[in-house]
Amino acid sequence: MRPIPLPCCLAILAAFGAAAPAQADTVLDNANGYTLNSRNELLRFTSLAFDDEGRILAVGSAAQTRAKAPKARHIDLQGKTVLPGLIDAHGHVFGLGEMLTQLDLAGSATLADALKAATDYARANPAHAWLRGRGWNQEIWKLGRFPTAAELDGAVADRPIWLERVDGHAGWANTRAMQLAGITRDTPDPAGGKIVRDADGNATGVLIDAAQDLVAKVLPKQSEAQARVVLDRALQQIAQMGLTSVHDAGVNVGQDALYRSYADQGKLTARVYGMIGDVGADFDQLSARGPLKTYASDLYALRAVKLYSDGALGSRGAALIAPYSDEPKSLGLLFRQNADIHAMMDKAMRGGYQVNVHAIGDAGNRQILDGYQQLIARYKSKGGAALRHRVEHAQVVAPSDIARFKTIGIVPSMQPTHATSDMNMAEQRVGPERIKGAYAWRTFLKQGSRIACGSDFPVESSNPFFGIHAAVTRQDAAGRPAAGWYANEAMTLKEALRCFTLDAAWAGHQEKTTGSLEKGKWADFIVVDQDLFTMPAADIHKVGVLQTWVAGRQVFKKE
Structure with a gap:
């Protein structure tokens, strides 16, 4: 053609x-x-x-x-x-499209920059009942704390505004948004979440991990027409960046229907390897006929499940075995008890699905490795290790647990730009010993693990060359640090190309057709x-x- x-x-x-x-x-x-x-x-x-x-x-x-x-x-x-x-083995397609249609705070260097951007966005969008955005990072702002609802009220007070942190594991609300969500000093922290409070116990405006659901429940529902605009914008950027395939880490019923529709109409301009988000009602509906291994000439697949063990390092939600080095009273947040998350993994494996679990902290990684060790042998008849189960991020791993990825047969699905974005705070969070098991690409490669590389867009840029650059140099775009950040864990260029092509394809069971x-x-x-x-x-x-x-x-x- x-x-x-x-x-x-x-x-x-x-x-x-x-x-x-x-x-x-x-x-x-x-x-x-x-x-x-x-x-x-x-x-x-x-x-x-x-x-x-x-x-x-x-x-x-x-x-x-x-x-x-x-x-x-x-x-x-x-x-x-x-x-x-190039293949991005971990992204959020609709999240990318939403960021492209909302307030983007990724370039805000200071709190003042972010507040001005919020003010300008509100003025430019007077018809929006809710204002939404993403991309702020208090570490870059050098605040030494989270921002507050009172500060955000100074930019937008007449309408609710909800701004997700760059990693998506925390959100910042103004007072109006908290009122609509019913958040008061008496609102308890939900399981797997935290409401940031001041010294008097009052909610300050930042909600971490599961606490974000308090606001999510009152956000306006996205229409199908809006979802199509979001998907169009995401596909446009994906093609522009040179990505021909993406692994979408969290697909729901409506998004699955759109992907199939776009594939049928010839509008799906990138291959999508879908992971069903969680094992709840969407999984029950989407898994009724079992895993969808391929659809429309390999343009779409839905044969994996995405689960979450813990939060993110930047918001101190990643679950650690020992307390945070820069917050000794905190271990982070395991979203579920071992028995509960292992039961969720069990349900997905029983259905014949590849299981891909978000785990960033060493406790989160250990929890999931323990689950895999118990369950893979049980479901040998359903594919077992041949399903290429994955840990998404594998970001801070206890050195003694790294070898378990190889012995159990687990794919480390990692994002090179996370290292160069996090290097401004990662060692502060975990200290000089635990950092040796963090972003440890060379250690994983040396033992024979195949790393599936991605970006976690829109948490990071969807540009895969940023990821290849980070993998090879362990530096940011400005060339910092000069010798590379823990350069002993860098990849060669050939290895970096492989993790964004063949090994990413392999992690999606697609190495015979792409990569x-x-x-x-x-x-x-x-x-x-x-x-x-x-x-x-x-x-x-x-x-x-x-x-x-x-x-x-x-x-x-x-x-």
């Missing part, structure tokens, strides 16, 4: 294959191509051929592709670099403006995507 012309640099094909006429095979010529293969070899190629269904016919020299596609149309790439489509550019796989690839393997590692985050192709269809082109 013929790629559809794009009118501007951010244009995305709304229906990238639905109405395009059939055509002969296609060959890319004069490419500076790189791909890994199933033997972990980095291969170079100058030509790539694929058929009109989007399957790769040949990869190699011009002579090799010409032999497989003698009557193809040819596209001259003029020496530009071609890579396999590399090999004969018979889908022609999911990107064209970028620089050569990763010849440029300085410090500049990898500057790589720009020129084209994104999914199944041989161009879904993004920068003009």
Whole structure:
């Protein structure tokens, strides 16, 4: 099928294959191509051929592709670099789209910046009954505390405003929002959550983890039309970033229906590997026919479940075995008792689902590893370790527990930019000894674990080159620290590319169809403006995507 012309640099094909006429095979010529293969070899190629269904016919020299596609149309790439489509193994697609349609505080350097942004947003959106946003980080603001409802009232007092922290594990409400949620000094902390209070016991406006549900219950429900706008915005950015596949960490019934609808209509411009959020009513409905291993030419799958063990490090909600080094009275928050979370894991495994559990603190990771150790053998007939169960984040792990990932057969699903975003506070939280088991990519790789890399967007940027840069340099975009933060845990460039391609595909049971550019796989690839393997590692985050192709269809082109 013929790629559809794009009118501007951010244009995305709304229906990238639905109405395009059939055509002969296609060959890319004069490419500076790189791909890994199933033997972990980095291969170079100058030509790539694929058929009109989007399957790769040949990869190699011009002579090799010409032999497989003698009557193809040819596209001259003029020496530009071609890579396999990148895969984000942990993101929140609808969360990304919501952030793109709400107040984005990720760039706020100070509390004053955030308050001004809230004021400006309120003025620009007078018809919104509720104001919502995301991205604040009190660590960057150097407050030494959380912000307060009183401070937010100074920006917006006449309407409720609810602003999620950058990690999504805490939220900041103004007084009007707390009133609508019924939060008073007498409101108890819910299980797995915390209402931040002042010295007199009054709620200050910040709600951590499960306490956020108090506000979530009174937020206006999203309509299907709004959900479609959100999904469209997310898919647009995903294509622009060079992601051809994403693992969506928490899908509900309505979102599943939209994904299937978009796939049926030719509007799903990235592959989505879905994880059902929790094992409650949505799981009961979605799992009635068992795991959906593939749908619409591998565009969609729903064969995993996403659960939560604990909170996040930045809000001190991550569950630790010993108290926080910078808050000795706190161990963080385990969301559930061992028996309860293990029962949830049991229910998902019993249904034949891959289980992917959020665990950030060492106590959270240990709780989940203990559950896997008990349950995987029990459900051998349902797939057992072959289902490739995962720990999402595996962020701070007791050094003695790292080896258990390999022996039990658990995939560490990790996000490299978390290290470079958290390095301003992580060691303060856990101290100099526990930090040795944190963001420990090299230690995991050395023992033979396959790391599935992602970003956790919108917690972090959806740009995968930020993740590759962080994995290789252990530095932020400004090159700090000069020697890299715990650089002994860095990846090589080849390893970083693999964790965003083949190993991410493997973690989603899709390594036979995606993750590399090999004969018979889908022609999911990107064209970028620089050569990763010849440029300085410090500049990898500057790589720009020129084209994104999914199944041989161009879904993004920068003009």
